[in-house]
Amino acid sequence: MTNSEHIQDEELELNALGGLTEEEAAGLASHLASCGECAIKLAQSRGSAALLSFAAKQEQPAGTIKSELVARLRANREREEHYAWPLPANHQEDKKPKVVAEPAEAKPSSWWNWVVVPAAIALALVSLGLSWQNRRVSLALEKQRQATQALLHDREETEKLVGILAAADTVTVKLAPVGETVGSGVVKYNGRMGMVVYSAQLPEAPAGKSYQMWLAPATGAAINAGVMEKGSHWIGAVWLVQLPANTEAKAFAVTVEPAGGAPQPTGPKVLVGAT
Amino acid sequence: MNTTSTSRETTSDWSLLERIAQKDEVAFSALYDRYCALVFSTAKRILHRTGEAEEILQDVFYQVWCTAERFDQARGSLAGWLLVAARNRAISKLRRKADRTEELNENGVSLGVDMESHAAQELLLGKVRNVLASLPDGQREALECVYFEGMSHSEIARKTGQPPGTVKTRIRSAMDTLKKVLS
Numbered sequence: 001m002t003n004s005e006h007i008q009d010e011e012l013e014l015n016a017l018g019g020l021t022e023e024e025a026a027g028l029a030s031h032l033a034s035c036g037e038c039a040i041k042l043a044q045s046r047g048s049a050a051l052l053s054f055a056a057k058q059e060q061p062a063g064t065i066k067s068e069l070v071a072r073l074r075a076n077r078e079r080e081e082h083y084a085w086p087l088p089a090n091h092q093e094d095k096k097p098k099v100v101a102e103p104a105e106a107k108p109s110s111w112w113n114w115v116v117v118p119a120a121i122a123l124a125l126v127s128l129g130l131s132w133q134n135r136r137v138s139l140a141l142e143k144q145r146q147a148t149q150a151l152l153h154d155r156e157e158t159e160k161l162v163g164i165l166a167a168a169d170t171v172t173v174k175l176a177p178v179g180e181t182v183g184s185g186v187v188k189y190n191g192r193m194g195m196v197v198y199s200a201q202l203p204e205a206p207a208g209k210s211y212q213m214w215l216a217p218a219t220g221a222a223i224n225a226g227v228m229e230k231g232s233h234w235i236g237a238v239w240l241v242q243l244p245a246n247t248e249a250k251a252f253a254v255t256v257e258p259a260g261g262a263p264q265p266t267g268p269k270v271l272v273g274a275t
Numbered sequence: 276m277n278t279t280s281t282s283r284e285t286t287s288d289w290s291l292l293e294r295i296a297q298k299d300e301v302a303f304s305a306l307y308d309r310y311c312a313l314v315f316s317t318a319k320r321i322l323h324r325t326g327e328a329e330e331i332l333q334d335v336f337y338q339v340w341c342t343a344e345r346f347d348q349a350r351g352s353l354a355g356w357l358l359v360a361a362r363n364r365a366i367s368k369l370r371r372k373a374d375r376t377e378e379l380n381e382n383g384v385s386l387g388v389d390m391e392s393h394a395a396q397e398l399l400l401g402k403v404r405n406v407l408a409s410l411p412d413g414q415r416e417a418l419e420c421v422y423f424e425g426m427s428h429s430e431i432a433r434k435t436g437q438p439p440g441t442v443k444t445r446i447r448s449a450m451d452t453l454k455k456v457l458s
Contacts, residue, residue, distance in 0.1 A: 010447045018366060019421040019428050019446060043351050043383035048454050050358035050384060052422045053313055054396075054403035056320030060312050061332055069307070069333045070300065073340050077298060 007031060007038045016045035161240055164188055164195045173252050175200065175271035185271045187252045189215075194245035196225050199238045200254060200271060211270065212261045215243060216251040223247065227261035228254070249275050288353040288391055296344035307336055309391065310354060314361040321365035321423050331364045354391070355384030366425030388457055399457075406456045414449035417442055 007015075007028055014020050015028055032039050164170055167190050175185030175198075185200030198213060205211050205228075213225040226241040251274045256267040286305060294302035314335055318328035335357060346353060389395045407415055413435070420426045420434065428446065432439040 010443050013447050013450050014421070014428055014443065017418075017421045017446065017450075018363065018425055019431075021427045021429060024427075039383065040385070043385040044387065045450070046359055046384040047352060047355045047386040047388075048450060048457070049422060050355045050362070050386065051388070051399060051403055051453065051457065052418065053317040053320075053358045053362065054400045055407050055419070056316040056423070058312050058316045058400065059319060061315040061329055065315075065329050065332060066304070066307055066311070069336055070304070072333070072337060073300070073303070076337075076341070 006035065007041075009041070012038065012042050012045050013049075016042055016049045157240055160195065161197060161238070164190050164193060164197055164240075167193065171249075171275055173249075173273040173275050175252060175254065175273040178269045178272055181270040183271060185254065185273070187213075187273065189249055189252070189275070191247055191249060192245065194243045194247065195240070196243055196252075197238055197240050198225075198252070200228065202228075202254070202270060205256065208259050209256050209267070210259050210261055211254050212257040212265070213239065213241070214253045214255060214265050215247065215249050216253060218248040218250050222253075222265050224261065224263065225252070227257070229260075251275060289348050292339075292343050292346055292353055295340060296346075298340075303336075303340055306339070306353075309393075310357050311336075313354075313390075313396070314357050317358060317361045318365040321362065321369055321425070327368060328365070331361055331368070334364065335360050351383035352386040352390075355386040359384050362422070370425050402456055403453070406453050410449050410452060411445075413437070414445045414452075417445040418449045421446060 011020070011024075011028065015025055020028070032042060165188060169192055170188050170190040173187040173189060175187060177183050181202070183200060183202040185198060185202075187196060187198040189196045196213075196215065200211070202211055211228040213228065214222040215225045216222050223243060225243060226239050228239060251272060253265070253269050253273075254271040255265045255269050257265070258267075286302075288306065288309075291302040291306045295306065311332060315328055315332045318331040319325060322328055322331075338360070339353075339357070346356075388399060390399060407418070410418070416435065417431055420431045421428070426434065428442045429439050431437075432442045435442065437445075
């Protein structure tokens with residue numbers, strides 16, 4: 001066939017089905033690139049050939065495949081958004097369809113390999129280094145973010161503390177030891193705000209036990225006012241706890257409870273104080 | 276035509292693809308539901324392995340998601356492209372060739388039939404199977420060898436002991452019959 005002659009239907013059909021040898025297909029490629037008529041015929045033959053897929057036994061893929069795929073798409077989009085970089089207008093060229101090159105045939109080694117291979121290795125090492133550095137910077141940033149969060153939280157707690165101490169309707173309750181206990185404590189309570197701040201001096205809690213503060217309301221069961229351990233409500237030696245607002249307090253008490261606290265007091269009282 | 280609904284029966288592939296280009300997951304899901312069985316079954320028929328067929332299914336649809344904006348409706352049918360891409364990738368895997376990525380816009384596939392609804396797919400399924408069942412054994416075997424096993428006409432000739440010219444004629448005749456029934 002010369003380049004001016006059209007490709008025979010038989011050849012087009014085989015080409016569409018993938019039934020030509022690579023050499024035969026390559027021989028037709030240049031004509032197809034320049035002959036619209038043959039390209040259209042080939043597209044039609046490809047369409048007819050594709051319908052042979054209906055000859056396969058039809059099966060539904062597992063449902064998990066779709067969810068995995070969607071997860072992959074989301075990850076891809078997040079990655080694209082993360083690495084999005086403002087590009088100059090002329091960079092739109094990159095959005096044009098790109099032709100994927102056919103896999104190149106293996107060629108005999110040439111002197112170029114002595115340049116290309118070390119360069120590729122060097123590039124790979126640089127990429128590895130950059131990737132490691134990127135990871136290190138990401139970790140450092142994450143640490144900084146956590147430290148900032150902690151500072152913000154402490155500031156918020158301090159502001160609450162100042163607020164309750166400065167409020168005119170905050171009451172002070174001194175806690176006295178019970179029985180042979182050696183210790184003392186002080187509670188600042190603001191019923192309107194539902195905030196209680198307290199500090200206490202007590203011996204170390206027995207093994208497997210914690211000290212727990214309780215608010216005894218005018219009516220009803222004791223309200224947990226926090227376990228005296230380091231935790232989210234702990235500021236230095238002062239505990240700041242948010243309770244339900246507008247609770248009338250009759251007294252405060254500290255009891256010994258299992259480590260981590262209990263929903264209701266179960267152990268002996270060590271400190272008590274009436275409002 | 277309703278262009279916003281994701282109904283399998285009413286939204287065209289082209290409308291879905293436009294929305295996929297805008298990264299619309301609902302449209303992507305509708306397109307996947309419409310063609311996943313065909314793509315998966317094609318790959319499975321060629322490879323006979325569920326895991327590998329699932330890989331191809333994911334890769335083909337992943338490419339649709341990534342390059343939807345490049346697809347030119349004038350160049351052909353999306354459904355046809357999906358089937359050709361699945362078939363070619365499966366054959367590459369089967370024959371241990373380097374996996375070749377089919378560009379959405381690179382190779383036109385003109386179907387000339389509607390495959391967008393489930394009913395249309397069922398109709399085609401019946402027609403294609405009837406045609407294949409009606410073909411002489413030699414023609415059917417040649418067609419299956421070339422499409423599902425990725426054999427060239429000369430390989431089929433060696434396998435069947437027929438001259439290459441006979442194999443070509445058988446394939447051509449079988450395809451002519453298929454086209455006549457579907458036209």
